[in-house]
Amino acid sequence: MIKKRIIPCLDVKDGRVVKGIQFKGLRDVGDPVELAKRYNDEGADELIFLDVSATERGHELMLEVIEKTAEVLFIPLGIGGGIRTAEDVGRLLNAGADKVSINSAALKRPELIREAAERYGSQCIALSVDAKWEEEERDWFCYTHGGRKRTDVRALDWVQEAERLGAGEILLTSMDTDGMKQGFDHELLLAVKQRVSVPVIASGGAGNAEHFVNLFTETDVSAGLAASIFHNKEVSIHEVKELSKRNGVAVRET
Amino acid sequence: MIAIVDYGLGNIANVRRALEYLGYQVLLTKDPEELRQADGLVLPGVGHFGDAMRKLEADGLIPILTELKDEKPFVGICLGMQLLYEGSEEGNVDGLGFLPGKIERIRTSLPVPHLGWNQLNSENETLREDVYFIHSYKAVPDEYTVATAQYGGEEVVAIVQKGNLIGIQFHPEKSGDAGLAILDQAMKGGFR
Numbered sequence: 001m002i003k004k005r006i007i008p009c010l011d012v013k014d015g016r017v018v019k020g021i022q023f024k025g026l027r028d029v030g031d032p033v034e035l036a037k038r039y040n041d042e043g044a045d046e047l048i049f050l051d052v053s054a055t056e057r058g059h060e061l062m063l064e065v066i067e068k069t070a071e072v073l074f075i076p077l078g079i080g081g082g083i084r085t086a087e088d089v090g091r092l093l094n095a096g097a098d099k100v101s102i103n104s105a106a107l108k109r110p111e112l113i114r115e116a117a118e119r120y121g122s123q124c125i126a127l128s129v130d131a132k133w134e135e136e137e138r139d140w141f142c143y144t145h146g147g148r149k150r151t152d153v154r155a156l157d158w159v160q161e162a163e164r165l166g167a168g169e170i171l172l173t174s175m176d177t178d179g180m181k182q183g184f185d186h187e188l189l190l191a192v193k194q195r196v197s198v199p200v201i202a203s204g205g206a207g208n209a210e211h212f213v214n215l216f217t218e219t220d221v222s223a224g225l226a227a228s229i230f231h232n233k234e235v236s237i238h239e240v241k242e243l244s245k246r247n248g249v250a251v252r253e254t
Numbered sequence: 255m256i257a258i259v260d261y262g263l264g265n266i267a268n269v270r271r272a273l274e275y276l277g278y279q280v281l282l283t284k285d286p287e288e289l290r291q292a293d294g295l296v297l298p299g300v301g302h303f304g305d306a307m308r309k310l311e312a313d314g315l316i317p318i319l320t321e322l323k324d325e326k327p328f329v330g331i332c333l334g335m336q337l338l339y340e341g342s343e344e345g346n347v348d349g350l351g352f353l354p355g356k357i358e359r360i361r362t363s364l365p366v367p368h369l370g371w372n373q374l375n376s377e378n379e380t381l382r383e384d385v386y387f388i389h390s391y392k393a394v395p396d397e398y399t400v401a402t403a404q405y406g407g408e409e410v411v412a413i414v415q416k417g418n419l420i421g422i423q424f425h426p427e428k429s430g431d432a433g434l435a436i437l438d439q440a441m442k443g444g445f446r
Contacts, residue, residue, distance in 0.1 A: 001404065003371040003384055040430065045371055071271050075430050076386060096267060098428060121300065123367060123388045168369075197365050222370065252371040252384040254430065 003252040004216045005045040005223035006237050008230045013052045015061030036069045042237045043254035051081035063095045070096025086115045101128035101171045104144040117166025126169040127162040131155035133176050147175050160195045173203040181207025184215045209243040216249040255279045257292035261309045269298050272427035276438050286318040294441045299333030304345025323352050328419050329440045335421030344391050357391045362406030366390050374412050376401035383432035385424040400445045415444045
């Protein structure tokens with residue numbers, strides 16, 4: 001049986017991890033390679049770096065970070081942010097990434113998913129979606145630019161289209177629950193799982209270990225992602241796994 | 255010195271990094287003499303079975319691989335494992351034929367590929383670890399099977415060994431410490 005995955009996500013800007021990270025005894029808390037190792041030791045099943053650099057130089061530094069991380073990290077490494085072309089995807093994979101997630105560029109030009117999937121295989125192409133509920137329309141809509149720009153694309157239609165184009169996984173962030181620490185957005189996740197059969201990574205809303213257990217027992221998503229609660233040591237990956245096991249959720253033993 | 259068979263297919267870099275992390279010296283090559291001199295061989299591969307066989311053939315690698323298959327640890331990883339068999343439903347082509355049997359499509363109601371962390375079943379207790387799989391085709395368990403994994407009622411070969419010839423279906427280079435230990439053991443002669 002496939003194990004449910006617990007995935008920490010690190011925001012990387014110009015080669016450095018941004019946002020507060022609280023790991024004891026780390027010489028340099030902003031070093032993505034050090035943090036990647038630490039999360040590996042804690043039992044993370046996969047790691048995602050989100051490149052939030054605003055410049056070309058920043059994206060180049062990301063490649064260096066991936067290369068250095070791949071020398072010491074032997075679990076799957078996903079990269080999101082700043083991907084515009086199939087060539088960008090190729091560069092990230094060559095540097096040592098196992099998967100890339102595409103958001104804005106795919107909304108702008110959906111064929112990018114097909115091109116990247118045909119060239120590198122669906123298993124390494126994820127669609128990243130930032131979705132927000134709109135009460136008047138009674139539906140979820142996709143946002144770009146880190147959640148700042150609303151599009152007219154309906155999230156449920158979009159994930160279905162992306163699967164058809166060859167996306168091998170959906171990284172789904174609910175902007176309604178993100179940062180609230182009240183649990184994942186089950187309503188959105190269940191609706192998306194109705195539309196696609198590829199694995200879904202749930203993101204946005206985790207505040208404690210129970211939220212992961214609820215996620216895995218109430219929806220059939222494949223993975224739960226969180227950033228700040230892991231970085232701030234509010235919850236450890238170990239704790240999430242122990243509680244999951246006690247509640248009958250199969251997780252990877254480390 | 256470990257030689258990774260370089261036939262232009264798949265993400266060889268991460269297998270190389272894992273071997274180097276384990277302390278091996280690694281050479282990427284398709285030169286027969288260098289392959290002969292290596293202490294162990296790794297046949298990597300991701301992608302399509304038919305494409306891979308055509309590339310091995312185009313690079314003239316099949317005779318040297320056949321010569322060396324019993325000589326020293328010879329480890330096929332992922333598609334590289336599948337190539338060791340007689341053939342595959344994927345593209346309906348012949349494989350290297352070093353192991354008996356044919357590679358089949360995974361048939362289950364669950365999503366294919368079989369993707370993610372799954373547990374190994376084995377008589378060897380030290381192998382009962384969670385490891386990372388990505389594949390749509392599978393080998394069928396037989397007398398050479400060392401470990402398997404269950405996926406939606408299907409039993410897929412996860413590790414196979416016949417003499418010095420070893421196949422690993424999952425990605426040991428992406429399976430954390432457990433995967434690295436299995437890769438190391440494979441390069442040191444395997445599991446029997």
